[in-house]
Each structure stands twice: as structure tokens, then as C-alpha cells.
Amino acid sequence: MKTSSQLEKPDQFYDELAHAHQDLDRQASEALNARLVFILANQIGNQKVLSECIALAARVPESAA
């Protein structure tokens, strides 16, 4: 798993993702994120990397505040 940036255009990616959520209620947003997780996971494919990604996501606290 890589944690250094691999994104070609980080700001653009964030903006497009935020845009996709723009007019959605919470339920629809959750559904969109879930679909996106599976689509992105399929791009990665490697189970070891995916396991590490799940572990990292579970480890990071929900809010920095």
C-alpha cells in the first residue's frame, strides 16, 4: 500500500468527488461512496494491498477535531 501521493491531480480528483456528492442526501451519498469503493478496489485488485487499505481506513479516527 502506498501512502505517498499517487494522484496526478489531487485537487481535481477531490473536486470531482465532492461535485458528485453535491446534491445528494446522506443516504444517496453513502450509496455513491460504497459503489465507488468497489469500483476503485477492482482497479487495485491485489488482496494484500486492499487488506492494508481497509486496515488503514479503520485505524484513522473519524474526525481530526
Next chain:
Amino acid sequence: MIEENVSGYQLPRFEYRRPADFDQTAQRYPVVIVGGGLAGLTLAADLSTRGIAFVLLDEDNTVGVKGASSRGIVYAQKSLEIFDRLGIYDKIAEKGVAWSVGKSLVGEKDIIYEFDAAKDSQSCQPPFLNIQQFYIEWFLVDRINELNVGEIRWMNRVKDVIADETHTLLEVETPDGSYWLEAEWLVDCSGLASGVREKLGLETFPEKGTERWCISDIRFKKEMPLERWTWVESPVNDGRAVWQHPMADGVWRIDFQMKLDSDVEYISRPDVCEERVKKLLGNDEPFELVWVGPWASRTHLLDDFRHHRVLFAGDSAHVFPPLGARGGNSGIQDADNLGWKLALVLRGLASESLLQSYSQERRPAAIHNTDLATRSVRFLSPQSDGQRVLRNAVIALAKNCEFAQTMINTGRLSTAFSYQGSDLSMDEGESIPNFSILLTNGQQQKLVDYAVDGQLIAISTSREALNQLANNALFKVLHIGQTDPDSIVDTDGKIAETLGVKDGSIVILRPDLHVLARFKQMDSAALNEIKRRINYVEQGELQ
């Protein structure tokens, strides 16, 4: 034997005979099997083919339990191959419904996932075959009686068990009263609520789940595809899962997933079940309820499948959630693993430590089955809002994306387990399919034909490698090539590829057709290693 009509089936009733043991002091038998279900009868048939005498005790006088209850219906390829070796596959094939195509659906008819397990199959047997369990048990009983090596005692119920280091003492109750017998090896195949296991006080760590299913066997005439259809979300079952399987005699197995913690009495009431079936088949379709029963999830697992001279097989040793046809198939495969080992030990060719590998191989198989069935349960019954969101996302994507289809999990069907981790295994252990074999002399065979008498099977493209084992009674040797009349023809190299042999390397198969070892070349070190692994006992000069 007489036949009786039960729920539209002709079922056998076997005769009780007063055991000769009443008239003598306790006799010792090499093998006593408790329980005439799939595991017990498969083991009895296996030992019969290997010429090992046994006594099988069954508390009932027929096959199946509670009349027409059909229990396990899906038999996986490995189990079918075992039945082919035991000589009952043709009868099973004639009676049952072979299939390979499975479809998963949402709504009424939206197919979101489809597989055909026949695509890469090299076996003489189909990927799956559906048939009522009692038919398999009946065919096994007939085969055991035909071979006439051991004895099945109907209406013989185990009352007490005393397990010693060297043997086991059993008190058995019959219509004529009780008698005692001794077993050199006792194999308990008496199911989930095994009395033998309980008498011995062995802990299975049972867990009860909240999952509920209603299992129904229904007879009707409507034409439907001979495939496995599973609805992840079915409108006829309030958005819960439904499974639909054909089986013998025009009967269909329809399973309904029920609400968590449903009252099992209520959900399996015939009138309640009939309402569900009407929704599935349509109001005008006449049908007959053959059998209906609830299934509440329960799991258990013994720490060790061996206790002194007692071995445990089938549900007595392990119970999984009922997804993926794992219960019956694993009992059959337990017996397949155990039979040849018991035979080697009882013939004095291997020391009893060989039997340690039984638990070492079949317990991980049971854990694997539990894990896979539990994954299916997690997919079918989301336990939190978040899990439901994930499940819905997979279903939504599955309509257009192939990758998401592969995650639709309505039960992954059982495949043969690979025995990599036991003392017996040499980093190998996968099951080799029962492929058909053409010899240079034109004779047609199947791989199982070579596994009947319990020798190890050595196969190589090199005659030279095989010559080193040719006069060794432990081995049967098979040559791939064209030099001899009994060489296996393999012009496209497919058989060698399946076996993983090339450039003179050699594969050693166990009598259960799992790989014991592969060697680059055969020499005395390799031979000694095989002997060490199977706990071979060097035979003295006296025979």
C-alpha cells in the same frame, strides 16, 4: 427388505436381525461405525471395497430421517467421484439431476450473476448432481450388502461408550435387549446430536445464530430450467433470499430465508409454507408439499477428530451454516480421507500414527467450510446499516459490471479441500479429478479404477522412474506414453499437465486421489520419505 410409500416416495425398510453377540462374550471388531448416514455408509462402503470387515450400528431401520425428509441434496464433484470409485455413481446419475449452471437474481427475473461450473471440468462426473439424500444412502446400503464384507445392524442403538487407550467398549440396545461389543477402532458418524460424543464428554463449542430458513421439498409439473437459481432479494419472500434446486422424481427444493429470530414452528407450518410457494409458482399451478422443515443456524467443531481409538466424522465432528452444500459433502469426504488410512493401519502396513493426519486434514477442511459459509451468511444477512449499504452497492453494480457479479454470494458450492498442512502432506495435497484414461492397448479406464484397492498410485512419463517402484506392493504404477500396451495415451499432454508431471518427474497419489507428493526424480531417498510420511511399517520375513 420391504418398500413403503412415504410422501409419494418408495422407501426401504430393512430387517432387524438378532446379533450373534448375545450368545457370547464381548467380541472385538476391527472397525465399528456408529450411524448410517452419508459419512457412516460411505466409510462402510469404502472399507468394503478395501476388504476390511466392520460392524455398522444404526438406531433406525430405514434410510433418511423422519420419513421423506431429504436433507442434503447437492452432491459436489469430489463426492460424486468417490461414489464412482465405490461403484454406485451410475445409479445416482440415473436417478438424480446433473447440473452446472447457477444463476443469481434480484426482483422477479433480473439475473445479476451466472456461472457454468462445467467449463473447466476434467472429471468424468458433473460439477454437481442433485438427488435426495436417502437415495444415496439406499444405494450405499445396497452396495455394502452386495460386497458382503461387513455387517449393517439395523435397530441397534448405542447406549454406553467406554473409550480405552487400545480399544472402545460399547453397550448396544436392540429390540432383544442390550449386548456389549469391542471396537479396535470406533468411528462415530452419528450426527449433530451424537450420543457417543456426549457420553465421552467431548466439547464442541456450539454456537447458535439468528439466521432462519424454511426448507421445502415440493412436487409439481411446471417446466423450469434444471439449474440452480438463487434470489438475493425476492419479491415473493418479502425481499429476502430464495434458493431453487431441481432434484429426483420431479421434486424441487425451495429454501426461503426467513426473518432473523423467526419462530421456527410458525415458518414451517404447511399452510404458511404453501402461501410462499403459491407466490413463487403462481396461483394456478398445482403442487404438493412433500416435506417442509425449519433450519436455525447452529455451528460446532470438535477440537480433535480423534479421541483415543474413537474417530469422528461428519456432523458429529463439525456443523456449518447450510450454505454451499458443505454438510453432507464434507461427511462423505471425511470418510474418503479415513477409509484408506484405516485399511493401511488394520493391514499392519502403517502404524496408527497415520491416523493423526485424519484430524490434521479434515479439521482445517471443516474450518474452511465454516469460513466460506459464514461469508455467504454475511452477504445474505447484513448485520448493520453500513453492511446493507455495501451489499446494495454490489447488487447495483452487478447489473453492468462483471467484477461486481463475482461478489454476489448466495453460497459458494463446495469444492475438494487441499491437504497442505498435515504431517502426511509434502507441500502438496490437491484433489486430482477423475479423468478418463485411454491405454495404448485401447482399453478405456477412469482414474478412480486405480484407487479401489488402496495402493498409492505413482504416475510419470518416465518408465525409468516408475521401474524403481514396480515391484513394491505399496504402489500401483501408471506410465504416460506409448511404449507399452498399458501406457496412458496423452497426445495433447493434458493428463501430464493436470497431474503436474513433466521431464521424468513423478507424482504420488493417495487412494483418495489427493496428491501425496511430487518428485523431480525417484530415488531411495524419495521412497524413504514416502514411507516415513505414511508411517509405513516394514514387513518382516514372515507373512
